[in-house]
Amino acid sequence: MIIKKGISASPGVAIGPAFVLDTEDYRIPRRTVEPSQAPEQLRILDAALEASRQELAELRVATARRLGEQAAMIFAFHEAFIAEPGLRRAIVQLIERQHYTAAFAFSNEMNRRQREFRAVADAYLKERVKDLQDVERRVLRNILGRAREDITRLTQPVIIVAHDLTPSQAVSIDRAHVLGFALNVGGQTSHVALIAKLRGIPAVVALNDITSDVTGGELLVLDGSHGIVVCDPDDANVERYRESQAEHRRQEIHLKQFRGLPSVTRDDVRVTLHANIELPEEVDAAIEAGAEGVGLYRSEFLFLAATRPPTEDEQYEAFLDAVKRVKGAPIVIRTIDLGADKISAAVGPSRDPNPDLGLRSLRYCLQHLDLFKQHLRAILRASAAGDVRIMFPMVTTLMELRQAKATVADVMEDLEEDGIAFRHDVPIGMMIETPAAALLSESFAREAAFFSIGTNDLTEYTLAVDRANERVAHLYAPHNPAVLRLLRMIIDSGAAAGVPVSLCGEMAGSPLYCKMLVGMGLRQLSMAPQDIPEIKRVIRSTTLPDCQEIARRALGFDNDRELLNYLRDVTREDDPERL
Amino acid sequence: MFCEREAVIRNAEGLHFRPIMQLVAIASQYQSAVRVHHNDRSADGRSPMELLMLIATQGSKLRLTAEGEDADAALTALTELVESGFGEA
Known part of the structure; x- marks a missing residue:
C-alpha cells in the first residue's frame, strides 16, 4: 500500500481499478533497416x-x-x-x-x-x-500498430491515471466510465480540474510520479477532497473510504433539504448566499444548491481556456448565457483578473520577474485599454438582459478605481452612440484584496457601489506568503489576527457609508468562519456552489447575538493558532457529530 | 519569376491557429514557393509550424516572397488575406 499526496482538484471519493494512460513516449523497437x-x-x-x-x-x-x-x-x-x-x-x-x-x-x-x-x-x-x-x-x-487507447472506449468504470491529459484526451472523456483522475502534473485551475469539477468527477493532480507507482488494473482509492491517492489499499482503508463515500452521499441528501429554505438565523437576520462561478454552465448547479445570485463570475476563464483572446462577441455570448441562467437574480462579473503571464499566453509575450506584484489584473487592463474596453463592452451589452454588476479586482489606489470607472463611462458613451442597449445604472464595485485597499476602504466607500473582500489574496498580501509555496504555506491563515483586523476595518467602512460588503474568498464557504463573519457584520457571502447548503445550515442554526459574541472573542486573540483552536471548539459544540 | 510584398497583421489575435490555416490553404493553391518573413525568421508558406514560430502579432510587418510562374497572383491573394485581418476583428 502506498499513499500519495497531491493537490485536490475536484472533491469526492472514488474507488476502482486504475487505467494507466500511456502518455510516456512510445519505445521504438528498431532504428534502422536494410x-x-x-x-x-x-x-x-x-x-x-x-x-x-x-x-x-x-x-x-x-x-x-x-x-x-x-x-x-x-x-x-x-x-x-x-x-x-x-x-x-x-x-x-x-x-x-x-x-x-x-x-x-x-x-x-x-x-x-x-x-x-x-x-x-x-x-x-x-x-x-x-x-x-x-x-x-x-x-x-x-x-507501430498499437491499439487506440481512447478514453472514449472504456468498457468498465476506472480511475484514469496519467502524466497529464492532452487536448485530444480532455475532450473525449466518457463520464459513464470515469470514476476519477489522478495526474502527475496540473493545478487547481488546469483544464482537467475544471472539467472534473463541472462533471462532479473526483480528481487529484500534481502527484509527481503516480504513473510509475501504479500498474493498470491495480485498485486505487482516490480522495479528491483531500488530494490523496491510496495505491493498492488494504481492506481497512477500502472500508474506511467506502464509509466516507457513503457519508459524503448521506451528507448531500441531508443538506439538500436546506436548498429551498431561506438563509436566515434563528432570530431572523438574513445572510444572502451567492455563488462563485467560472463558467456560465455552473449557474444551474449554483441555483440548484440554493444560491440567490452570482457574487463572483471569474470572467478570466474565457481567456485561460482559449488559444487566443476571445473576441467581444464570444465574451458577450458567455456573459449573456450566464445572465440568462440566473433569471433576474444579481450577477457580479469581475473583470479580467489574470497575471500578465496568463494573459500573454493569449495576447503576446511579456515577462514579469515577480508576477504577484507585477503587471496583472486591473493594472494590466488599464495599460491595455483596447482589450479592457472590448471586455467592458461585452459585459455592458450583457447587462441589458439582467441584474449585472461590474467588479474590478486588485485595486490598490483610488486613481485606479477612478480610471477604471472612467473607462466604463467611455464605453457606455460608445454604446450609446452605436444605439446598443445596456444597463445605464449598472453598479460598479471593487474587490478589496490588497492591504492598501483595506486600509483606505473608508475613501473607497465613497466611490464604489459595493465591496467584495477577496480573502485569499488579502491574506497572501498581508502576510507576504505565497500559499502555493510549500515551504511557507503553513504561515498562510485567513484567520490571522492581522487579516481579521483588516476585515473589520473594511466591514465598518462599508457600514458607515451604506456600501454593501460581501466576502468571496474561500473563507466564505467554510463553516469554521461563518458565525464569526456574520458576527463581524457581513450579510453577504459568496462561495463555491457546493458549499452553500452547509453554510446555510450553520446560519439557520445560530442567532445574531451568538455570532457577535464569537466575533468579539475572535478579535481579542493576537495569535492565529489560539484563534483557530477557539473557532474549532465553537464549531464542534455546534455540531458534535460532524467533526 | 520572383516577387516580394509587405503586409501588416491587422487582426487582434495575430498569426495564430486559424489565420495560419487560411494562409496555408491559399499558399497551397499556387505553384510558386511562398515564404513569409518576420524579423529575422522566415517560414514556408505551407508549413503551419514554421508560420506559428514567426510569432507575428497585431501590427507585425510581414515580408512575403514568392518564386514561380504565378508568384504575382499568389502574393496578391496572400497580402489581401493578411491585410483584411483574415476576416476577423
Missing part, C-alpha cells in the same frame, strides 16, 4: 500519416459538434500539421538516406521540431509543444 526495406518503411509512414489524418478529421467534426468551432480548431491545426509536405519530405529523406525505420525517422524529425519550439521565448508557443507531442503520439501509435 536499404532494400526503405520502400516498405515509406509505405508504413504514408499509411500511418493517412490514418492519423482521418482520426483527426473525425475528432475535429465531433469536437465542433460538442464543444464548438474554437475547440475544433486545435485538431484542424494538427491535421494541417500532418498534411504539411515539408514534414513528409524531411522524414522520407531520413528513411532513404539514413535507412531509418519510419518510426525512428518520424520521431527524430518531431523531436527536432519540439526542440525548436522550446527554444522560442514565448509562453504561447511553449504551450504548443503539447500539441506537437499529441501529434507525435498519434502518428507513432499508427506506425
